[in-house]
Amino acid sequence: MKTIKSLGLASVILGVAGGIAINVAVAADFNASSPSWTGSYLGANVGYGWDSGGVDLSERSTDPALDGFLAAIAGIGLFPTSLSPKAQGVIGGGQVGYNWELQSGLVVGLEADLQASGIKGSLSEVRSPQFFDTTATGVGKQIDWFGTVRGRAGYLVNPQWLIYATGGLAYGKTSLNFNTADITSGCLADAFICADQTSSKVKFGWTAGAGVETMLAPNWSVKAEYLYVDLGHRSFDAVSNTPIIFTSSAAFHEQIVRVGLNYHFN
DSSP states (O other): OHHHHTTOHHHHHHHHHHHHHHHHHHGGGOOTTOOOOOEEEEEEEEEEEEEOOOEEEEEEESSGGGHHHHHHHHHHTSSOSEEOOOOEEEEEEEEEEEEEEOGGGEEEEEEEEEEEEOOEEEEEEEEOOTTSOOEEEEEEEEEEEEEEEEEEEEEEEETTEEEEEEEEEEEEEEEEEEEEEETTTOSSSTTSOOEEEEEEEEEEEEEEEEEEEEEEETTEEEEEEEEEEEEEEEEEEEEOSSSEEEEEEEEEEEEEEEEEEEEEEO
């Protein structure tokens, strides 16, 4: 995971900028009438992503004697039932693929990419119901990294410009955090409800999207792309310092926009 994170968004951006400079330098020699799309390619991309889901919260007890207490705190709203941390951030990585240019202007292919991700967000809510201690409850969502393996199918509106749809497998490491603390009395005794726990795991899902790509110079193309990435659902129990257990549940549905630069080996 450290290797993926060490890619660094700065180096990705510099790589894209360098590629664009090459495009400008050789564009005068490019024969725009007959670029070839068939063959393998390798490239880099940078973009932005945001999460479109909240976190559902509930609590239960391992001690039946506390059922009445739980009903009371639920009735007064001591703890929120949902929070929306609105995770978002910059992404960057690389892609590799292969295209087949068919008759009638059709282009089909396969592409795989791997992304470092800064998509994360957190939100905390303080509640002070009458006759109860003040509590602070928070959640956090994060995509540490993700990747896709997709098919692509598109149409050449002219020899240089390709519009395409894409979809396939998605995978990535998702993280979900829950924490709650008794602000009035602190967390030093079992009588006060406090918890802090994170669940992280690699999840598999699916992705679909569309994009446009253009040949700017011999062997060089740039693209702009949108992807919807569904990395499934995560739910876990956070054990507190009392017999009360908090359950956090969230879907990881990410929306991605990015631009990329490809070098074609044809």
